Amino acid sequence: xxxxxxxxxxxxxxxxxxxxxxxxxxxxxxxxxxxxxxxxxxxxxxxxxxxxxxxxxxxxxxxxxxxxxxxxxxxxxxxxxxxxxxxxxxxxxxxxxxxxxxxxxxxxxxxxxxxxxxxxxxxxxxxxxxxxxxxxxxxxxxxxxxxxxxxxxxxxxxxxxxx
Amino acid sequence: xxxxxxxxxxxxxxxxxxxxxxxxxxxxxxxxxxxxxxxxxxxxxxxxxxxxxxxxxxxxxxxxxxxxxxxxxxxxxxxxxxxxxxxxxxxxxxxxxxxxxxxxxxxxxxxxxxxxxxxxxxxxxxxxxxxxxxxxxxxxxxxxxxxxxxxxxxxxxxxxxxxxxxxxxxxxxxxxxxxxxxxxxxxxxxxxxxxxxxxxxxxxxxxxxxxxxxxxxxxxxxxxxxxxxxxxxxxxxxxxxxxxxxxxxxxxxxxxxxxxxx
Numbered sequence: 001x002x003x004x005x006x007x008x009x010x011x012x013x014x015x016x017x018x019x020x021x022x023x024x025x026x027x028x029x030x031x032x033x034x035x036x037x038x039x040x041x042x043x044x045x046x047x048x049x050x051x052x053x054x055x056x057x058x059x060x061x062x063x064x065x066x067x068x069x070x071x072x073x074x075x076x077x078x079x080x081x082x083x084x085x086x087x088x089x090x091x092x093x094x095x096x097x098x099x100x101x102x103x104x105x106x107x108x109x110x111x112x113x114x115x116x117x118x119x120x121x122x123x124x125x126x127x128x129x130x131x132x133x134x135x136x137x138x139x140x141x142x143x144x145x146x147x148x149x150x151x152x153x154x155x156x157x158x159x160x161x162x163x
Numbered sequence: 164x165x166x167x168x169x170x171x172x173x174x175x176x177x178x179x180x181x182x183x184x185x186x187x188x189x190x191x192x193x194x195x196x197x198x199x200x201x202x203x204x205x206x207x208x209x210x211x212x213x214x215x216x217x218x219x220x221x222x223x224x225x226x227x228x229x230x231x232x233x234x235x236x237x238x239x240x241x242x243x244x245x246x247x248x249x250x251x252x253x254x255x256x257x258x259x260x261x262x263x264x265x266x267x268x269x270x271x272x273x274x275x276x277x278x279x280x281x282x283x284x285x286x287x288x289x290x291x292x293x294x295x296x297x298x299x300x301x302x303x304x305x306x307x308x309x310x311x312x313x314x315x316x317x318x319x320x321x322x323x324x325x326x327x328x329x330x331x332x333x334x335x336x337x338x339x340x341x342x343x344x345x346x347x348x349x350x351x352x353x354x355x356x357x358x359x360x361x362x363x364x365x366x367x368x369x370x371x372x373x374x375x376x377x378x379x380x381x382x383x384x385x386x387x388x389x390x391x392x393x394x395x396x397x398x399x400x401x402x403x404x405x406x407x408x409x410x411x412x413x414x415x416x417x418x419x420x421x422x423x424x425x
Contacts, residue, residue: 012232016228030232037234038237098216101212117216118221123181145209148212149212
């Protein structure tokens with residue numbers, strides 16, 4: 001196996017994690033990863049060093065944008081405010097909250113927040129992946145975090161009171 | 164150093180949360196957070212968000228990677244080999260003047276022949292790919308009890324692994340492949356000299372059977388046939404007689420089982 005292929009293989013778990021957070025649905029997420037790997041292997045000869053992980057995230061995001069564009073052309077009934085089952089605190093309940101909160105963000109903010117918090121990319125790497133200047137990354141991050149906070153705390157206004 | 168005194172910006176609060184703050188600004192940020200409850204609660208909320216995101220999606224990276232995302236398998240798909248080979252085989256067959264190919268109303272006979280030829284090319288390709296795989300020639304080892312039940316379930320018909328000890332072949336295990344019509348099982352055997360023989364098996368039309376087709380591509384040879392709703396390919400080193408014997412044993416293993424059922 002070539003060095004690039006071994007590299008690809010080692011990034012797969014992170015790609016799956018990132019795709020799952022983006023697409024929410026596990027099958028859709030793995031489809032995205034699969035298409036990303038197919039693209040990457042086809043373009044393997046075009047990859048001359050650089051950061052493999054960033055390159056793969058870039059491909060995955062482009063595919064995800066195409067996917068969502070395709071979805072947008074079809075009428076879709078999207079349940080945005082599905083009600084949380086009551087009495088489910090802890091990981092499950094709050095997990096559902098964070099998923100819903102992320103879904104409410106504009107896609108470029110969601111992508112960025114996930115690249116930074118989930119995948120641990122530096123601001124510079126995230127800027128390269130998204131193809132925007134670092135100033136845009138900072139303002140997107142700021143808006144994403146403030147919207148998400150409003151969403152999470154709007155639901156449970158008393159809960160996160162700092163002493 | 165004036166760095167300690169400069170006003171803390173919002174960007175720096177983000178960098179603080181993301182562990183990207185230069186060390187010489189740490190003291191200034193922490194001083195601000197101690198003095199400004201609003202900033203402190205913002206930072207706490209951002210941290211909680213990041214923690215929730217990681218708690219929710221982090222474990223995905225620890226899940227086993229599904230087989231369809233294996234690099235070898237995707238490399239095969241990326242090269243487009245399977246589809247190209249199947250198309251070539253189907254066209255070759257049509258030019259060969261087989262009855263019933265023209266129009267859509269082809270008979271099971273014609274369809275089974277197409278399947279046999281298409282799967283033979285694809286099976287030789289898979290055979291070549293996986294016999295040279297040192298670490299992962301197979302997905303499930305022979306000593307794992309679920310090998311055959313699993314392959315049977317995915318293929319949609321009972322998959323067998325006949326005893327080929329008489330041919331000097333020991334069962335290694337198997338894996339699942341994509342196929343021309345439906346999932347395909349690949350079962351691998353190894354001989355004393357390290358040579359490998361594979362049996363590929365996938366669903367074909369329910370009715371009808373075909374003759375044995377011999378196909379040699381370089382050092383690899385294959386025998387393909389359709390019988391009892393399944394298409395088979397036996398591939399290995401291009402020694403016609405030995406593969407003939409292996410094919411016959413495979414044929415008999417299925418034949419005997421079919422007779423026992425009736």
